[in-house]
Amino acid sequence: MVDIYISPTGKDTNPGTRQEPFATLERAQLAAQQATNDVTIHLRAGTYPLSQTLTVNAPTKHHITYQAYEHDKTSEKVIISGGHVIVEWQQNHDIWETNIGERDARQLYVDGERVERASIQSLPENTHVTKTGYTVPTAEMPQWQTPSSVELVYRGVYPWTEARCGVSSVRHDTDSTVITMTQPAFTWAHELYNSAWDGNTSSGPGLPTRIENDASFLTPGSFAIDRSTPGQHILRYAPRADEDPSTTHVVLPALETLIRLTNVRNMSFKGLTFADATWLLPNRDQAFLHYHGSGYYNGTGEINKVVVVEDQAWVTVP
Structure with a gap:
């Protein structure tokens, strides 16, 4: 049995041990595929943001398990996120605004709660x-x-x-x-x-x-995304009375698919939360x-x- 550890505070240049964990799922997956025995990938508590879909399409003869650290005991809280954290806002009267580039979404999470699309x-x-x-x-x-x-x-x-x-x-x-x-x-x-x-x-x-x-539909606790300028989408959020742009945690889902497995056997996931995926299919001309x-x-x-x-x-x- 091979044990691999990853942590939000780790580094991908580390050896992936309990004392020196990797930082990303991608690095842990690479190490697991190179192993010759069954592998358990232990994820320490925290959020693991994905910048792109984690794709696994190489079959392995051994079993690979992704699990929250000490899953068989207390189990730490682990979140695999396809979201983008909004850290900079401009205030336009009562509305918060930010340029999100090419990103788009039908969902927005504010302090862990999904808010309404305006x-x-x-x-x-x-x-x-x-x-x-x-x-x-x-x-x-x-x-x-x-x-x-x-x-x-x-x-x-x-x-x-x-x-x-x-x-x-x-x-x-x-x-x-x-x-x-x-x-x-x-x-x-x-x-x-x-x-x-x-x-x-x-x-x-x-x-x-x-x-x-x-934006004309906005009411407190709702959002809208202006897509009129390609590559320069503007996210607008109407905050509720107790929300402050410097302390409110806002996550914009960015990926439609978090993990894609193709021709894969002998892989399991235990004690993990998958979060912050979006859905963009209606954006097409086919709606x-x-x-x-x-x-x-x-x-x-x-x-x-x-x-x-x-x-x-x-x-x-x-």
């Missing part, structure tokens, strides 16, 4: 749905600060779904405001979301149930057209129709 309810009831988006009476249309960063959420197009589609642009005319949605996603949504149920029929996604991610479960439509192949489901309904499915 949002408002749906568009006005007299909004007209078009093939490319929506037309809203200008007098009833709120001013969004960065329309191309806004995302529309459609919960319950089918009772079990929550689709997401981004806004491409907003044009204000004298009488009406034209919202153009991301393509090809919105066209696909019209194809996908057609249903008949209990005497009611629907065509297309309809009006959104929630509108997210604009996220949820069907049910983990299924979503990505525009490939034919649109198939299930004509009768238990003599109750038919739905269009990918």
